[in-house]
Amino acid sequence: xxxxxxxxxxxxxxxxxxxxxxxxxxxxxxxxxxxxxxxxxxxxxxxxxxxxxxxxxxxxxxxxxxxxxxxxxxxxxxxxxxxxxxxxxxxxxxxxxxxxxxxxxxxxxxxxxxxxxxxxxxxxxxxxxxxxxxxxxxxxxxxxxxxxxxxxxxxxxxxxxxxxxxxxxxxxxxxxxxxxxxxxxxxxxxxxxxxxxxxxxxxxxxxxxxxxxxxxxxxxxxxxxxxxxxxxxxxxxxxxxxxxxxxxxxxxxxxxxxxxxxxxxxxxxxxxxxxxxxxxxx
Amino acid sequence: xxxxxxxxxxxxxxxxxxxxxxxxxxxxxxxxxxxxxxxxxxxxxxxxxxxxxxxxxxxxxxxxxxxxxxxxxxxxxxxxxxxxxxxxxxxxxxxxxxxxxxxxxxxxxxxxxxxxxxxxxxxxxxxxxxxxxxxxxxxxxxxxxxxxxxxxxxxxxxxxxxxxxxxxxxxxxxxxxxxxxxxxxxxxxxxxxxxxxxxxxxxxxxxxxxxxxxxxxxxxxxxxxxxxxxxxxxxxxxxxxxxxxxxxxxxxxxxxxxxxxxxxxxxxxxxxxxxxxxxxxxxxxxxxxxxxxxxxxxxxxxxxxxxxxxxxxxxx
Numbered sequence: 111x112x113x114x115x116x117x118x119x120x121x122x123x124x125x126x127x128x129x130x131x132x133x134x135x136x137x138x139x140x141x142x143x144x145x146x147x148x149x150x151x152x153x154x155x156x157x158x159x160x161x162x163x164x165x166x167x168x169x170x171x172x173x174x175x176x177x178x179x180x181x182x183x184x185x186x187x188x189x190x191x192x193x194x195x196x197x198x199x200x201x202x203x204x205x206x207x208x209x210x211x212x213x214x215x216x217x218x219x220x221x222x223x224x225x226x227x228x229x230x231x232x233x234x235x236x237x238x239x240x241x242x243x244x245x246x247x248x249x250x251x252x253x254x255x256x257x258x259x260x261x262x263x264x265x266x267x268x269x270x271x272x273x274x275x276x277x278x279x280x281x282x283x284x285x286x287x288x289x290x291x292x293x294x295x296x297x298x299x300x301x302x303x304x305x306x307x308x309x310x311x312x313x314x315x316x317x318x319x320x321x322x323x324x325x326x327x328x329x330x331x332x333x334x335x336x337x338x339x340x341x342x343x344x345x346x347x348x349x350x351x352x353x354x355x356x357x358x359x360x361x362x363x364x365x366x367x368x369x370x371x372x373x374x375x376x377x378x379x380x381x382x383x384x385x386x387x388x389x390x391x392x
Numbered sequence: 393x394x395x396x397x398x399x400x401x402x403x404x405x406x407x408x409x410x411x412x413x414x415x416x417x418x419x420x421x422x423x424x425x426x427x428x429x430x431x432x433x434x435x436x437x438x439x440x441x442x443x444x445x446x447x448x449x450x451x452x453x454x455x456x457x458x459x460x461x462x463x464x465x466x467x468x469x470x471x472x473x474x475x476x477x478x479x480x481x482x483x484x485x486x487x488x489x490x491x492x493x494x495x496x497x498x499x500x501x502x503x504x505x506x507x508x509x510x511x512x513x514x515x516x517x518x519x520x521x522x523x524x525x526x527x528x529x530x531x532x533x534x535x536x537x538x539x540x541x542x543x544x545x546x547x548x549x550x551x552x553x554x555x556x557x558x559x560x561x562x563x564x565x566x567x568x569x570x571x572x573x574x575x576x577x578x579x580x581x582x583x584x585x586x587x588x589x590x591x592x593x594x595x596x597x598x599x600x601x602x603x604x605x606x607x608x609x610x611x612x613x614x615x616x617x618x619x620x621x622x623x624x625x626x627x628x629x630x631x632x633x634x635x636x637x638x639x640x641x642x643x644x645x646x647x648x649x650x651x652x653x654x655x656x657x658x659x660x661x662x663x664x665x666x667x668x669x670x671x672x673x674x675x676x677x678x679x680x681x682x683x684x685x686x687x688x689x690x691x692x693x694x695x696x697x698x699x700x701x702x703x704x705x706x707x708x
Contacts, residue, residue, distance in 0.1 A: 132461035133493045141492035148484040149477060220475030223442055224532065227469050229492045230441045230458040391443040 135234055142238040146246070151211055156246075159204035159291070160254045167196030167258040168265075175265040182271050190273045190280070191352040193262030194255060197287050198347070201254060205247050205291040206315050209298025212239050214308040226392050236303060236384050240296050247295040251288035259284060279352040279365070286349030286365060290372070293346055294319075297376045303383035319343035335360055339368075346372030393418050393571055394439055394540065398448030401434050401595075408434045410595035411448065416573045416588075418539070421566045423586030423603070424575035427685055431595040432575045433471075436544055439573075440469055452540055464493040464536030470543045473525040478518025482509055482528050485517060486535060495536055503531040522549025530558070540571040547581055559585050579678035583607075589677075593685045603677065610684045611675030615653045617660075618645035618669035625665050632659065645669065 146152050171178075171192060182188050216222040229235055259273075259280075266272045275281055301311040323341040326334055338344060339362060348368030363371060394416040401409040409431040416422045426432045437443040439450050441457030449456065452467055460466050476485050486500045504513045507527040512520070517528060526549055533541055543562070547555045562585055566572045576582050582589070589606045591599040599606055619625050622644050629636050629648060639645035648656055653672050660667050 131494075133463070137492050137494045141488050144484065144488045144491055145477075145480075148481070148488065149479045151479065215477060219477045220472055221477045223437075223440075223471055223475050224489065225492075226442055227440050227467075227471070228464050228489045230460070230463055389444070391437070 133229065135238065138229055138231075138234045138238045139242070141229070142235065143242055146212060146239075146242055149215070151215070152208065155204050155208040155211070156250050159201055159208075159247075160250060160257070162200035162204065163196035163254050164257045164261055165196065166200055167193065168261040170195045171262040172265045175269050175271075178266065179269040179271045188353075190277055191283055191350065193259050193266070193273050194283060194287055194350060195262070196258050197251075197255060197291065197350065201251065201287070201291055202294055202319065202343070203316065205251065205294040206298040206319070207312055208247065209243055209295035209300075210302040210308060210311040210315065212243055212295075212299055213302040214306065214311055217302075217306040218308055222392050232387050233384050236299075236380070236387055240299055240380060243295045243299055244292045248288050248292040251291035252285065254291075255284040255287040273352070277352060282365060283350050283352045286369065289369065290346050290350050293369075293372055293376050296380065297342060300376060300379035300383045303387050304379070339363055340371055340375075342372055342375050345369070345375070393454075394450065394452055394573060395454075396435070396439075396448065396450040399435065399438060399445055399450050400447035401431070401438060401443060402446040407595050409438070409445075409592075412592070412595070412597045414590050414597050414600045416571055416590070418571045419566055419569050420587040421562050421572045421574060421585055422588040422590060423582040424573060424590050424592070425577075425579070425582060425681055426575075426592035428577070430592045430685075432592060433544060435592065436469075436471065436542055436573075436575065439542060440467070440471070462493050462536070464489065464495060464538065466536070466538050467540045467542065468533030468536060468538040469541070470526075470529040470533045470546055472544070473522065473529040473548070476517055476525070476528065479516055481514050482517050482520075482531075483513040485528065486531060489532055490535055493536055499535060499537075503534045506534060507531040523551060523554055526550055527554070530561070538570070541565055541573070543572070543574045545576055546574060547576070547578065555581065579676065579681055583677035591681065591684060598684055607675055607677055607680045610680035612649060613675060614673050615648045615651060615656050616645060616669065616671045616673050617648060617656050617667060618642065619660065619665055619667050620644065621665045622646055624663075625660055628659055628663060629656070647673070 174192060178189070178192060213222075216225060225235065226232065259275075263272045273280060275284075298311065298315060301315045302308075305311040305314065319342060323338070323343040326337040326341060328334065329337060345363055345368040348363050349365040351365070362368065396412050396414050399409055399412040400407070412431075412435060424432055424435070434443060435450075438445050439452065439457065452460065457463065457467070480488070483500060483504065486503065487497055489495075490497060490500050504510055507530050509524065509527055509531065512524060517525065520528065526546065530543075530546065533543070541562075546558050546562075550558060559581070562572050562574060566587070574582070574586065583603065586603055588602050589599060590597060591606070599610075601609075616639060617625065618639075626636055626646050629646070629651075634651050635649040637647045637649070639647050653670055657667065657670050
């Protein structure tokens with residue numbers, strides 16, 4: 111490595127730099143898009159979301175095809191959305207982790223200070239990250255949902271109990287899964303902005319979705335039932351389930367009502383995150 | 393031009409920066425000196441809008457940092473060379489920054505060439521040495537060709553060639569009429585680089601002046617004299633009422649204060665004493681700095697007393 115001559119090409123006139131316009135939201139979007147694309151963790155998280163969800167779906171459907179066919183023959187309420195089952199495990203976790211990492215990695219490396227020196231209008235950074243994550247995870251989530259639907263159907267078709275896209279709520283469930291994962295990524299982003307710590311944000315968020323979301327059922331009476339319905343994972347995932355009629359209104363929201371509740375929760379969390387982001391020292 | 397007025401930052405009940413007023417002028421390299429914990433980094437973070445002042449304010453070319461329309465075109469900063477995502481290549485790191493301010497990507501190649509990182513531009517920065525990281529940070533600071541530059545400890549981890557390069561770079565940036573504000577704890581380096589000094593101690597601005605004046609006001613010149621008859625000569629000097637001190641590095645030499653070298657030489661000559669050395673010693677920035685901040689060092693290093701070691705021994 112050799113030292114270059116100590117001269118600075120550019121304006122160098124001594125009259126200071128030329129200023130052209132104002133760095134706007136478009137610049138922030140293109141910068142944040144490049145930031146998301148140029149770290150390996152993004153790629154591997156999305157690969158995990160896609161391939162992991164597909165693989166788990168295939169394995170569970172293979173294992174469950176027999177009993178699924180028997181239940182159907184016995185006239186029990188069916189659970190056709192088993193063809194998306196992988197998304198509910200690997201997909202949710204990957205989408206949430208991706209959202210957390212989009213900001214917590216900047217805090218853990220200290221890169222946030224470089225980011226904010228280049229662009230001190232902080233809310234624009236937060237909004238740009240949220241939009242990019244939402245779109246990216248929706249696209250990958252939709253592709254994954256279709257792949258799961260196809261793969262999960264292979265063992266079911268072998269038993270003559272395949273699920274068609276014409277099945278009630280199937281199309282809604284597929285697009286809803288992509289939307290739900292997209293919302294989870296933004297939920298993760300908001301938690302990352304609030305906690306500024308990768309492990310903390312991942313632990314609390316996943317506990318909220320997978321553990322606390324179920325534990326609140328133990329609270330007796332209508333309070334417990336209400337809490338169970340509004341917990342983000344429970345409310346948001348209603349839009350991913352097939353079937354329109356066999357839903358118990360005490361236990362779950364209708365699909366789009368649930369997703370709306372979830373979306374409001376995510377937006378509120380994001381607004382709190384933005385307020386703290388503006389106020390806190392970096 | 394950076395101007396701070398009543399700039400204050402409080403963490404809990406500790407005042408990190410206490411009503412600081414100073415101005416960093418264009419066309420000069422201004423050194424920012426202070427002991428560890430004096431408030432240098434906090435001040436720099438407030439200039440860059442990273443930390444919010446508790447009171448007062450600071451502007452760059454008349455505007456608070458957060459209101460700069462295209463920040464990188466006006467201010468370039470090297471705060472912490474390790475504050476980058478190590479998984480990104482050097483080129484991509486700079487390109488992300490360039491895009492956020494609408495700077496054309498050919499400028500990324502320019503600054504990479506300027507700091508001499510061409511060979512590792514496509515490598516991920518987590519494998520970089522401290523010196524390479526420092527060069528990457530300097531490249532980022534130069535990206536927008538800004539009129540104001542802030543460097544926090546820029547020569548950390550650089551080899552002698554790199555240190556010389558940074559020194560010349562800062563001087564040439566200032567010579568082009570830019571504002572250059574550099575913090576460092578390396579006094580010898582600052583003495584060679586900076587034209588002006590701002591000294592901070594315990595959050596307060598202790599001095600804001602030229603390097604020459606600062607040294608003149610805070611340290612004294614002395615005369616160093618070495619002689620084979622040093623004992624006799626010292627007695628004579630003390631008899632004259634001069635203040636003398638044994639030279640720390642040489643038993644045959646003495647330092648004499650507030651006297652001219654002529655007076656010392658004449659005194660020796662009158663008594664027929666040989667001199668092997670007679671020199672006027674200019675004080676260093678380091679001496680001036682130490683005498684000024686002696687009372688405002690936040691973390692004093694205790695002398696390593698024998699008793700502390702002895703205490704450990706006694707417990708066995």
